[in-house]
Amino acid sequence: MNDSSRPSILVMGTGSVGGFVGGGLAAAGADLSFVARPRMLGALRQHGLHLTDLDGRDTRLAPSVLQLHTHIPEGLQPALVLLCVKSGATAEAAGELARMLPAGTPVLSLQNGIGNAALGARVAPELVWLPGMVPYNIAELGPGRLHRGTAGQLAAQRHLVLEALVPTFEQAGLPLRLHDDLAPVQWAKLLMNLNNPVNALSGLPLRAQLLDRGYRRVLAALQQEALGVLAAAGIEPAQLGPVPPARMPALLRLPTAVFRLLAARMLRIDDKARSSMADDVALGKPTEIDAICGAVVELAQSKGGQAPLAAGITTLVKGLGSGAPVQSSRELLRALGLT
Numbered sequence: 001m002n003d004s005s006r007p008s009i010l011v012m013g014t015g016s017v018g019g020f021v022g023g024g025l026a027a028a029g030a031d032l033s034f035v036a037r038p039r040m041l042g043a044l045r046q047h048g049l050h051l052t053d054l055d056g057r058d059t060r061l062a063p064s065v066l067q068l069h070t071h072i073p074e075g076l077q078p079a080l081v082l083l084c085v086k087s088g089a090t091a092e093a094a095g096e097l098a099r100m101l102p103a104g105t106p107v108l109s110l111q112n113g114i115g116n117a118a119l120g121a122r123v124a125p126e127l128v129w130l131p132g133m134v135p136y137n138i139a140e141l142g143p144g145r146l147h148r149g150t151a152g153q154l155a156a157q158r159h160l161v162l163e164a165l166v167p168t169f170e171q172a173g174l175p176l177r178l179h180d181d182l183a184p185v186q187w188a189k190l191l192m193n194l195n196n197p198v199n200a201l202s203g204l205p206l207r208a209q210l211l212d213r214g215y216r217r218v219l220a221a222l223q224q225e226a227l228g229v230l231a232a233a234g235i236e237p238a239q240l241g242p243v244p245p246a247r248m249p250a251l252l253r254l255p256t257a258v259f260r261l262l263a264a265r266m267l268r269i270d271d272k273a274r275s276s277m278a279d280d281v282a283l284g285k286p287t288e289i290d291a292i293c294g295a296v297v298e299l300a301q302s303k304g305g306q307a308p309l310a311a312g313i314t315t316l317v318k319g320l321g322s323g324a325p326v327q328s329s330r331e332l333l334r335a336l337g338l339t
């Protein structure tokens, strides 16, 4: 850290998460450097950042106050890196971080999936890799215009550097909770992310998709399967919201009128919000299906079992790239053998 009153933080991969979390920290006075690809760089250079959320945040950062880079600047010594690329870009980003940053620099992975920090550590063992978890949805509503559309609290593996930065995150309106072992939290988030492929296949915004009982039945079945796999592996997922993970499938299967009443907090989602996987499909980018459903299949296989639903929906999502049509909930239930 160059100046303890102004912690220096590098965002590696400035998209929805990097822009929102990094922008919030910059607005709270931290010294942020953003490494971004041309599409986002162009948007930020022209429009700066405009961050809003469902609790009334309205933060604007002019282009002139943003330190924007195409690559990690020579000689940078950040106190912390926020790794915010999609899972498929982790290895390449880790290589770039290792080439440019001093050994021992902490890197907090704010990515979905279970294995990104471990993958980073394999590629760049000289850096300190910390898993993190972003519970909420961040949508890009326009150039430089990012909106948090759901609630929750950031989480990360405990580390001295993060302990020192907790007040900065708090001041930025991005409360950060540290855990001695993040794995149960990551698995709980992965159970939520099993909705990403359902949402991508539905072609609907998250709220509308969750209000369709058929899609909820698909999600319930995927979660039930994953809970069985976790139990076989001796992993107990953390409880992230008011409902324990083991009770979630039953809640999802309820008729919509009852679900609406009992899951009001879960349904507090901006009307336009979609999953990050739906965004990838819309932009023709590779999805994180292997990092999400693949992690369930892999864990099942490591225990001598199988996860046919996670494997089946993986195949369907991979088909989306080649122009396969969006599926109604009835079609999806049938395609996965759930009717």
Ligand SMILES: NC(=O)C1=CN([C@@H]2O[C@H](COP(=O)(O)OP(=O)(O)OC[C@H]3O[C@@H](n4cnc5c(N)ncnc54)[C@H](OP(=O)(O)O)[C@@H]3O)[C@@H](O)[C@H]2O)C=CC1
Pocket: 012, 013, 014, 015, 016, 017, 018, 035, 036, 037, 040, 084, 085, 086, 087, 089, 092, 093, 096, 110, 111, 112, 113, 134, 135, 136, 137, 138, 139, 275, 276, 285, 288
């Ligand atoms: N969006 C959301 O609501 C949430 C996302 N997450 C997770 O957070 C992570 C990031 O997601 P999100 O912000 O949506 O992703 P985005 O695609 O919006 O942002 C990632 C950005 O990183 C860029 N990038 C990739 N490699 C590099 C590199 N080597 N150097 C610089 N930039 C690079 C990408 O460019 P390009 O596209 O050109 O490769 C892209 O602009 C994912 O793991 C996601 O699952 C977690 C919770 C919520």
Ligand SMILES: CC(C)(CO)C(=O)C(=O)O
Pocket: 112, 134, 135, 136, 137, 138, 150, 192, 193, 196, 206, 274, 275, 276, 277
């Ligand atoms: C917040 C959530 C669960 C749903 O949007 C997500 O992680 C994603 O979109 O990848």
